Amino acid sequence: MFEEIGTTTDGDLIINVGPQHPATHGVLHLVITLNGETIRKVEPHLGYIHRSIEKMCESLTYRQFIYVTSRMDYLSSHINNHACAMCVEKGLQIEVPERAKVIRILLDELTRIASHELWWGAMAMDLGAFTPFFHAFRERESINDIMEETCGARLTMNFIVPGGLMADIHPNFQKRVKDFIRLYKSKFEEYNEMVTGNVIFRNRMEGVGYLSKADAISFGCTGPTARGSGVSCDVRKWFPYEGYEKIAFDEVIETGGDSLSRYMVRVREMNQSIRIIEQLIDAIPEGEYQAKTKAVLKLPKGEFYSRVETARGEFGVYIVSEGGTTPYRIKFRSPGFSNLSALDQMARGSKLGDLVAMMGTLDLVIPDIDR
Amino acid sequence: MWSLANITNSIHEALNNQFSAGWALFFEMLMAGIAVISLFAILGLVLVLMERKVSAWMQIRLGPNRVGPKGMLQSFADTLKLLVKEGLTPGGADKFLFNFAPVLAIIVAMLLMAPIAFAKDFQLWNLNIGVLYVSAISSVSVISILMAGWASNNKYSLMGAMRSGAQIVSYELSAGLAILSVVVLTGSLSLNDIILSQQNGWWIFKGHLPVLIAFVLFMIAVTAETNRAPFDLAEAESELTAGFHTEYSGMKFALFFLAEYVNVFIVCCIGATLFLGGWMPFHIGNWQQFNHIMDYIPSSIWFMGKTFFLIFLIMWFRWTFPRLRIDQLLTLEWKYLLPIGMINLLVVAAMAIGGWHF
Amino acid sequence: MTDEWLQETLLNSFPDLVFEPGTEWLQVTVQSQQWLPLANTLRYKADMDFDFLFCVTCIDWKTHLAMVYHLRCTTTQLHLVVKATLNPLNPEIDSVTSIWKTADFHEREVYEMFGVNFKGHPDLRLLILPDGWEGRNPLRKDFEDPINMIRL
Numbered sequence: 001m002f003e004e005i006g007t008t009t010d011g012d013l014i015i016n017v018g019p020q021h022p023a024t025h026g027v028l029h030l031v032i033t034l035n036g037e038t039i040r041k042v043e044p045h046l047g048y049i050h051r052s053i054e055k056m057c058e059s060l061t062y063r064q065f066i067y068v069t070s071r072m073d074y075l076s077s078h079i080n081n082h083a084c085a086m087c088v089e090k091g092l093q094i095e096v097p098e099r100a101k102v103i104r105i106l107l108d109e110l111t112r113i114a115s116h117e118l119w120w121g122a123m124a125m126d127l128g129a130f131t132p133f134f135h136a137f138r139e140r141e142s143i144n145d146i147m148e149e150t151c152g153a154r155l156t157m158n159f160i161v162p163g164g165l166m167a168d169i170h171p172n173f174q175k176r177v178k179d180f181i182r183l184y185k186s187k188f189e190e191y192n193e194m195v196t197g198n199v200i201f202r203n204r205m206e207g208v209g210y211l212s213k214a215d216a217i218s219f220g221c222t223g224p225t226a227r228g229s230g231v232s233c234d235v236r237k238w239f240p241y242e243g244y245e246k247i248a249f250d251e252v253i254e255t256g257g258d259s260l261s262r263y264m265v266r267v268r269e270m271n272q273s274i275r276i277i278e279q280l281i282d283a284i285p286e287g288e289y290q291a292k293t294k295a296v297l298k299l300p301k302g303e304f305y306s307r308v309e310t311a312r313g314e315f316g317v318y319i320v321s322e323g324g325t326t327p328y329r330i331k332f333r334s335p336g337f338s339n340l341s342a343l344d345q346m347a348r349g350s351k352l353g354d355l356v357a358m359m360g361t362l363d364l365v366i367p368d369i370d371r
Numbered sequence: 372m373w374s375l376a377n378i379t380n381s382i383h384e385a386l387n388n389q390f391s392a393g394w395a396l397f398f399e400m401l402m403a404g405i406a407v408i409s410l411f412a413i414l415g416l417v418l419v420l421m422e423r424k425v426s427a428w429m430q431i432r433l434g435p436n437r438v439g440p441k442g443m444l445q446s447f448a449d450t451l452k453l454l455v456k457e458g459l460t461p462g463g464a465d466k467f468l469f470n471f472a473p474v475l476a477i478i479v480a481m482l483l484m485a486p487i488a489f490a491k492d493f494q495l496w497n498l499n500i501g502v503l504y505v506s507a508i509s510s511v512s513v514i515s516i517l518m519a520g521w522a523s524n525n526k527y528s529l530m531g532a533m534r535s536g537a538q539i540v541s542y543e544l545s546a547g548l549a550i551l552s553v554v555v556l557t558g559s560l561s562l563n564d565i566i567l568s569q570q571n572g573w574w575i576f577k578g579h580l581p582v583l584i585a586f587v588l589f590m591i592a593v594t595a596e597t598n599r600a601p602f603d604l605a606e607a608e609s610e611l612t613a614g615f616h617t618e619y620s621g622m623k624f625a626l627f628f629l630a631e632y633v634n635v636f637i638v639c640c641i642g643a644t645l646f647l648g649g650w651m652p653f654h655i656g657n658w659q660q661f662n663h664i665m666d667y668i669p670s671s672i673w674f675m676g677k678t679f680f681l682i683f684l685i686m687w688f689r690w691t692f693p694r695l696r697i698d699q700l701l702t703l704e705w706k707y708l709l710p711i712g713m714i715n716l717l718v719v720a721a722m723a724i725g726g727w728h729f
Numbered sequence: 730m731t732d733e734w735l736q737e738t739l740l741n742s743f744p745d746l747v748f749e750p751g752t753e754w755l756q757v758t759v760q761s762q763q764w765l766p767l768a769n770t771l772r773y774k775a776d777m778d779f780d781f782l783f784c785v786t787c788i789d790w791k792t793h794l795a796m797v798y799h800l801r802c803t804t805t806q807l808h809l810v811v812k813a814t815l816n817p818l819n820p821e822i823d824s825v826t827s828i829w830k831t832a833d834f835h836e837r838e839v840y841e842m843f844g845v846n847f848k849g850h851p852d853l854r855l856l857i858l859p860d861g862w863e864g865r866n867p868l869r870k871d872f873e874d875p876i877n878m879i880r881l
Contacts, residue, residue: 015526023609037530037697047857055868055878126609128600128694134430194691200601201693217780217803220831231803238806305753305784305799316784318797331786333799338783341834352530353696356609370857 012040019048023126023356026366030343030355037351042344050370057330062088062162062297065327069317070156072334073368075115076310078107078151081160086241087306087317088162091299097288100164101242102280106177107147107159108308109273113184114143115311116270123263123360124195127204132195139184146176162297164290177281181274188271196267205260209346209358212257219345220338223313224269225362228262230255235309249276259354262361298325312336312363336368375671376492403495407484411477411633418632419446421679422686429690450625458621461524468522473619473626476515480633482508486562487640490650490671494563501562502554505641506547509596512634513539516598516605519627520615531614534697535598535605541704542595542602548712549589552582552719553645566649572656573648579727581718586646588712593638594685595700597631601692604700635685636678643677650674735807738777743767754799754808761796761813765823771800771809772828778802779809782825785835787843789870794820794843815845824850842868 018029027048033040053072057065066084070077082104089096096104121136144154149170151159159166195201211221216229226233234251236244252268254261299321307316313335320329339362347355382402386395420435420443427434435442460469486501488494498504513536520532554560556578557568568574574582595602606614616627643649650670654662695703721727732755736748743763749756759767771779784799794815801808813822824847825832836847837856844866847853855862865872 013526015530022612037534045856047859050857052867055872124693128603128607128609129692130426131430131690134432138431195693198693200695200699203699204693204696215830218830220781220783220829220835222783233803303752314783316799318784318786318799320788329786329788331784333784337834337838338831341831345830351696351698353604353607353610353694 011035017355023359024366025122025359025364028340028364028366028369032352032355034352037353039347039350039352039355042347042355044340044343046370048370049367051367053371054330054332057327059326061325062299062327065330066160066162067156067158069332070158071367072332072371073310073312073315073336073365074155075118075365076111076312076315077155078111078147078157078159079308079310080315081158082108082242083306083308083310083315083317085160085162086308087304087319088297088299090306091302091304091319091321092162092293092297094163094291094293096164096242096291098243098285099287100289100291102284103165103169103289104160105242105244105247106277106280106284107151107157109276110143110146110177110180111157112311113270113273114140114147116266116273117143119266119311119360119363120191120195123357123363124201126356126360127201129195129198129201132191135187135190135194139180139187142176142180142183146173146180149173149176161290163293164288166290168289169284174281174284177277181278181281184270184274191267196263202260204354204357205263205361206258208259208350208354209262209361210257211342211346213255215342215345216257219342221313221342222335222338223309223311223363224252224262224265225313225335225339225342227251227253228265228361229257233314235307235314239307241306241308247276247279259357259361266363296325298323299327307333310335312365312368313339332371334368334371336362336364336366337371340364340369375490375669379493407481407495410484411481411629414633414636415629416446416450418636418682419449419628421682422632422689425683425686426690429687453622453625456621458623459618461618463524464618465522465524468518469618470623472515472519472522473623473630475518476512476630477626477633479508479512479515480630480637483634483637487637488562488566488644488649489640489674490669493650493671497563498561500560502550502560502565502645505562505637506543506550509634509638510539510543512630515630516615519619523615523618525618527611527613527617528615531605531607531611531617534607535615537697538598538602538604538700539596541701542592542708545588545704545708545712546592546596548709548716549585549592550641550645552578552585552716555716555719555723556582558723562644562649566644566651569648569651570654572654573646573651575646578719579722581715581722582646584711584715585719586642588708588715589642589646590681590684591708593642594688595704597634597638597685599631599635599685600689601694602700603689603694604697607694609694635682639678639681639685640674642681643674647677647681648673649677732807735777735809739767739770742770752810754810756810756812758812758814761815761822764796764811764813765825767811768798768823768825768828771811778804779807780829782829782831782835785832785839787839787845787868789817789843789868791817791870793817794845796822796839796845798825820845821848822846823848824853826850842866844869 013034015032015034017032018024019027029045031043053068056068066081069080069084073080117136117140121133124132147157148154150173151157211229213230216226216231222233230253232251232253237251249272252265252272254265301323302321304319305316307314315335316333318331319327322328346358386398424434435445438444438448460466483505485496486498486504516535517532520528553574557565575586598605616624619627650673652665652668652673735755739746745760747758771777779800779802781801781803783801786797788795794817796813798811815822824836836850839845840847840853841855841858
């Protein structure tokens with residue numbers, strides 16, 4: 001890596017973006033070959049925040065390992081926990097109570113909105129507009145407050161346990177969620193005025209970072225990144241879990257394949273999440289919030305795979321069990337890892353400033369990539 | 372009426388009574404120098420605080436509010452911090468150019484102060500080619516940026532400097548054309564004459580649509596020339612970390628920072644002088660009563676009010692717009708602003724010949 | 730398009746395949762040297778079209794290594810899990826980077842974590858581990874790091 005610093009034989013400039021760089025939102029290291037301002041090649045170097053969570057999980061019990069997964073994609077930590085709990089439940093064939101399922105979905109969608117809000121602000125900041133970041137945080141804070149009240153934490157919630165939830169929701173939960181929906185709806189127009197409708201913003205996004213549908217599939221892109229290229233891949237629609245099949249919502253698909261399409265998918269997805277929450281918030285069934293489970297969980301010998309749609313795409317958990325109290329091998333299929341691999345293809349031939357916009361629309365969370 | 376001119380005149384007389392003419396001139400120059408340097412310091416403190424307060428207001432937060440009453444001493448504390456910080460020079464840097472660049476930036480900013488009329492009869496140097504002088508000197512500022520970028524021995528700095536070179540050189544054309552349209556109408560390059568020609572109304576009102584267009588062009592061009600967002604490609608925080616001043620720290624960085632704000636102040640002074648009548652009060656046609664009341668407001672207040680209004684506009688741009696890309700930036704200049712500016716200048720010339728303005 | 734149909738069609742072209750019964754998705758074990766032709770068939774054969782490789786895993790079974798490929802067809806949403814057994818001393822398998830571009834990163838990850846050598850990979854370098862990493866592959870079962878690993 002360090003020999004590469006300098007120039008290539010044909011006079012291209014090689015610069016290191018990262019590991020400490022304001023645009024990478026973490027410790028991602030990109031080695032970029034530049035010809036003037038035009039990008040020739042982008043080479044990601046990972047591992048600056050790799051904690052080998054997969055190895056760590058091999059020595060943690062099925063109750064313990066869920067908490068580690070919050071630290072991967074910390075912006076949708078609740079959804080990560082959800083996938084892991086579902087995988088353990090699949091292995092043990094635990095039937096989760098209806099109430100727990102609905103609350104899980106509600107919190108999933110709130111997490112998704114919170115994650116997209118942060119992305120929206122950070123994306124605008126990548127393009128040089130600072131103000132939207134603070135406006136996005138106004139709404140995000142109220143979600144965090146709801147989370148804090150119910151889960152006891154603002155970022156790494158760890159509210160889900162195999163078999164249901166850690167505790168019941170706070171009595172204020174429904175009221176505060178409804179307050180949030182009102183706040184969100186009153187402010188949503190502001191988002192469009194401030195960023196989506198801005199001429200400079202549209203010029204920076206349109207036709208930039210094109211990813212074709214075939215490439216999106218081949219690179220294993222999922223989530224808004226793939227849906228911006230016209231790939232229908234929403235896990236909630238195709239392989240519904242926890243009763244998503246009973247809820248009316250649309251899978252947001254844009255066919256442009258450029259940065260603007262990926263942007264629009266995320267913005268519209270927030271509205272769909274609001275729609276899901278509105279349907280469920282008054283329909284939380286009464287009953288238990290946790291199924292009866294044994295104190296020590298032992299998964300039967302076998303292999304279990306479960307997946308969910310996080311804010312960044314398809315997150316999969318693959319547990320290989322030997323019948324003990326800890327997993328023999330665990331693999332996390334993180335969406336960011338595959339999405340990042342498409343960056344080189346997208347960035348070639350565009351300007352350095354656009355690389356930042358593309359990284360913004362990929363919504364990279366580095367611990368999710370490095371695991 | 373209270374006026375700054377009375378003070379300067381009495382000082383001038385006192386000095387001439389006390390000393391010979393040569394010594395009096397020397398002392399006057401010394402005082403002017405001290406005045407400019409202290410104005411610099413005050414501007415740095417005020418504008419940084421203003422920027423932070425304006426951005427806080429736009430970003431629905433409070434901004435600095437801990438140091439001093441309402442956080443007013445915040446920028447003072449920042450300056451103190453920058454003063455005591457170590458000024459590092461990178462190992463591979465060209466030491467002379469690296470250390471000289473911020474000084475050059477500040478010298479250019481200082482030189483630009485000379486022909487500006489801050490109030491009625493209050494001007495350091497009543498230059499008969501003031502407009503030309505300002506355009507000529509302001510283009511030197513790009514050299515300091517190129518120097519800093521090249522001498523830093525850093526690729527981000529180099530790219531920032533190269534971008535800045537392309538940007539400033541192109542946008543100077545638009546700024547020049549916009550300034551020329553007022554010069555054509557006035558028939559003089561002296562800033563003082565331009566202000567006096569606006570006694571019966573500011574050019575932005577007298578000059579119909581063409582001068583309004585020239586004003587808009589001017590504002591866009593000077594925003595680009597001072598490297599302010601949305602044209603801050605030379606710094607481009609999210610792309611080039613800090614652009615041409617990536618490697619600077621301590622007081623050397625502070626000088627660049629100060630030069631940026633002083634440049635903003637100066638271009639706004641020029642804008643206020645050319646288009647908004649400088650220190651001329653706001654008059655409406657034959658409303659004698661109204662005009663009389665307006666005359667009571669001191670000319671320095673008028674000038675500063677207009678200047679700070681324009682500074683606020685530029686800050687408003689910065690905190691609302693995303694940044695342009697380098698090719699879009701140059702497209703905007705060469706394909707849109709420059710042709711518009713040229714045609715506009717022709718229209719203004721026709722207007723001036725026909726005497727169609729008020 | 731069902732799992733049974735898939736099983737039959739695959740057995741016609743590759744009689745050596747071993748299918749595992751009673752799993753959530755159709756599971757098949759392949760000889761490591763047969764993996765590349767099988768992958769080509771799965772990807773390009775008409776009405777099979779497994780265009781989405783969503784998970785590449787390696788498992789260290791102490792006696793041998795096993796590669797697990799999770800495949801999906803984005804049109805029929807059919808799933809297939811392909812497993813291949815590798816020799817632990819000299820693990821080698823054909824790279825499928827040319828078929829699924831996502832395999833590039835996933836195979837590089839497996840290469841450094843398990844030491845599997847992917848034949849035909851265009852750029853098999855360390856991705857996550859620091860340059861000049863010497864020593865064993867971290868996700869192997871016999872990997873021990875007394876400083877950084879915490880055992881409960």
